Amino acid sequence: MTLEAYLIVAAALFALGLIGAMSHRNLIALLIGIELMMNAASLNLMAFNRFVVADPTVGQIFVLIIIGLAAAEVAIFLSIILRLYRAYRDIDAEKLTELSG
Amino acid sequence: MDTLLLILLTTGAPLACFVIALLFLVQRPRAAQGTVLFGSAVSVISAIGLLLQGAVAPLRFLWFQSGGIQLQFGFLLDGASLMFGVVVALITACIMLYSTGYMARDPGKTRYFALLSFFAWSMLSFVYAVDLLQAFIFWELVGLSSFFLIGFWFEKPEAAGAARKAFLMTRIGDVGLFIGILLILQLAQSFDLPGLLDPQSGLATRVSPDALNAIALLIFIGIMGKSAQFPLHTWLPDAMEGPTPVSALLHSATMVAAGVFLMIRLHPLFMAAQDAALIVLTLATFTAILSSTIAMVDSDMKKVLAYSSISQLGFMLMALAAGSLFAGVFHLITHAVFKALLFLCSGIYIHAYHTNHMVEIGRRGGRRLKTATLGLLIGGAALAGVPPLAGFWSKEEIFAQLGRDGFTLYMGGAFLAAFLTAYYTFRMIFLIAKPDRIRAADDSPSEPLAMKIPVWLLALGAIVLGLFGRNIASGLGLIAPHHTFASMLPAIGVVILGIAIAYFDYGRDNAPRTGFIGKIAPLNALFVNKWYIDDFYRVTLVAMTHALSRVLHWVETHILDNNYDRFGLGILRTGAKSTRIQNGWMQLYLGWAILVLAVVALVLG
Amino acid sequence: MKTDIVQLFDNPYLALGATIAVIMAYLSVNAIMLIWLERKLSARIQRRIGPQRGPWGLMQQIFDMGKLLSKELLTPAHANKLLYVIAPIMVFAPVVALSSLFPITRTYIFHDFNIAIVLILAISGINVVGIFLAGWGSNNKYALLGAVRSVAQNISYEIPLILSVIPIVMITRTMSLYDIALAQSAYPFVLVQPIALIIFIIAATAETNRAPFDIPEAESELVAGFHTEYSGMRFGLFFFAEYSHMIFACALATVLFLGGWHGPILPDAVWFFIKVYALIVLMMWFRWTFPRLRFDQLMKFAWVVLVPLSLINLLITTLVLKLV
């Protein structure tokens, strides 16, 4: 596959993640959409690294860091979800509106 | 000592005192007073030190550079600035000392002294400025500090109004001055004063006479505002609302002197611009006569002194415009001394009787205030030009210059003004020192020592200063012209005539105590109403302004307001509508962000 | 010298298919045999006789197989059909995929892979998802609870498992299983890393959900845990998966700690399997010896004992390697 093909796949994945993050009301589904978008970015980096950059390691290191950060992010996100669930008995993003006046 | 250190002490000490007093000593007026006095003393001593060292090359420090234009801060130490710097520092010191008595029980003492110090700093820095822009900055600071001091008793509406008036009138002049300075910048690409005034390569040699005239006139507008020349003179009498020592300072060595000093600084420029010089001469002569006539009929002591200042400033400008730098500087210095003396004496009366009215002061026994009355006599004589006091010599120089260059008409005007000066000065003296009756009820008022010492000092100066004309001339690098007794005769005659008529009208027993001018009703009315200039302004400028503002008000309320309201309501409605996209629904934000990103991608890609 | 069997074929994908077929066959037969072994062994430990059908009761498993295969595949009424069907396959599939990586002999291996250990650790985590899907898809509260426990347990014990493998990688400086086995020609790493082996065995026991860590399927509390609702061959797949996991874990321990195929006199493959089955017998022995832990004790044991211990072991190994 060519570089462009990989990029198109990544863009499609990102768009799917966007739909996931925008159309769902459940916080966990939202998180899933965000993860998809991050992975689309990873794919882009890997593809660019393979086809464009002379240094063979940099893209992989990028992706490894993205994976690590995603792990950290998920840990925090999930703990917040649990906390919210304990406080409100719900994790519907549209119902958590205590701050909106 | 090092010149730089001295000049820094001269200008820096008042500033330091100002900062210290305002920052640390607000609650401790006595300490503030002491600090400021000490600073003033330092300033005087170092200014004298500088004068003793003599003229040196200018000190320049680059402030910044833009293109080929260098802006510098520095000190121009030539004869004029050195001598006038000493005068400024000395008179300021005297007035500060005097103020410790005059303002002894004023609640705003710290502010007062701090502002005096600030005033001294800005005036001194102006005097020593080497760069035209630097001079302009301190020129404005002088205006600002006089605004503060005239409005020192800002709780009095008249004082606040007078301060505003002074500030606005001088500002009108400053606009002209600023335009002139910008013209200079454009033509010369430089602000450096010595460079601009250089006789070989200065501005005058490089610019067409028309441009030079334009510059000179524009600058003269600034001088007109600052030195209270017709038609921008009306602020000065009103400025009497400030404390009397402030008036003394304002009229002698600082505010109004700044205008004359600027003219002294740019004298070569004015000499090159002949047409402008002629206009200056005309206006100055007219001002001298005009203000003298008003002073003839006013009964407020400080106002009389104020008008006399205007007329004396006119004398100085006449001298300068007629081409004699020496006469201008000489009269500026002598005038500074005896005018300060006169104001300080008037301050003693006002301090004692709480009135400015001369007849009132006289009737309440003003002559029992020995120091004040003696000072008034000496100062008045000096002002009138009684030989051999200071004023006589400096005025004589002016007459001589006018006569020499054949400005006969102007010399006639000058003699008229000198005659009037002698008349109103002695009218004032007679009204105070020889009242028709004395109400004996008043206690013997006191003259605090702190107020007496400056009066003595200045009186001494007023007596002897006239004899130092040669030194001043040599300080300027000029040679004082020689005068024969015969050439002095007309001047002496004019003075004697003025005094005689004043004696006849006010001084002798059973005097009518109305001026000879009272017999000519239309003139009297004209003079009493100050030539209707204030009224003219009121009818024309102020009324026009009011009419214009009424029109604008109508436009504002009927046209603009409605539309503004509609505009505002429209914004409100837009806001109300657009809150829908700001609804806390994060996913929507994400969508918009991505859409914008997509649009950007499409547009840029 | 080593030869990749896969590369002997013209078509690598065909080879891969053949490999998977062989492995599937082996694992199936092996699972049957292990079930027999476990029943016999447990009987011996409990002073019973155990299965009796056929010679030494060997036929018992054949019959059981027949029974499972012929049973109706029931699906609970409100179960999530897709998940319910996929789950057993997801539990079983990773083992099959990864078994090809083991170097059974010095000369012939299926496939040598330079980061085999990472791959194994990565893919073996997938079976947790399978277990969870099984529990959720059954729509049964016992199944769900079992699944929740199982997921928690697997996540927790995966950490000491990985940490106990890392010292070996550090010593050998390779992640290829073949190279690790080769590096133990002088002595097996159990001699230098005994603590790592112990941690590995414990964690692996927990990962395979075997007693004393069989909380997810604790009969007395949860009926049968995540596979409560399964019957017939789907249940059989879970069974297979469990024993396949055992073999897998023991094979890994063998390669990492016990020197793989290394051994005197006997052929390589024989030595390898002797070691693997010895470990399997050890794990069975555990099951019938130790009592089951309570769930909170189980988690605490992982986080408070095993993780720090493995970290200390890692630290010491690092220091020693640095100093030597």
Place this chain on the structure above:
Amino acid sequence: MLEQSVVYLFVALVLIGGCMAAFSRQVLYAIIGLGISLLGLAGLFLSLGSPFVAAMQVLIYIGGITVAIVFAMMLSIAMSVRPPDPDVRKSMFAIGCAVVFFFAVAYLIRDTSFPQVASPASEKAWSVGALGHALLTHYNLVFETLSLVLLLAIIGAILIARKEKT
């Protein structure tokens, strides 16, 4: 040929999983979709020549993150609750945004000519050893920062999620 088809299989996995994650109303299906998609992505990484990153993707994303999400789901959503009916306008808006974005990016990609290297990097340079070396030398700071971030994330997660003693 066969290799190409395997890559296409991975792409299909990525997109099918993505669609499951994006469109399914059941959270669990969305998670499964995420898992499938990530698995496919790991395959793509493999085809891009980095088995190590692929393995890491599987180890951390599927073995760790997906399982953690599943775990959180179990703790926060009752199994019997029916998912709420989707907001059609919202979904339409989301799909519209995504489609516009996709076509914008596709347009950009088509229009851009990337300066590609003549030959892809050699297998040796892609080895785990080089990667580890780079991580611990040139990218040391990033590596350490990442570990710090992870530590903080752990502490933070524990602090946020723990039950408060009342």
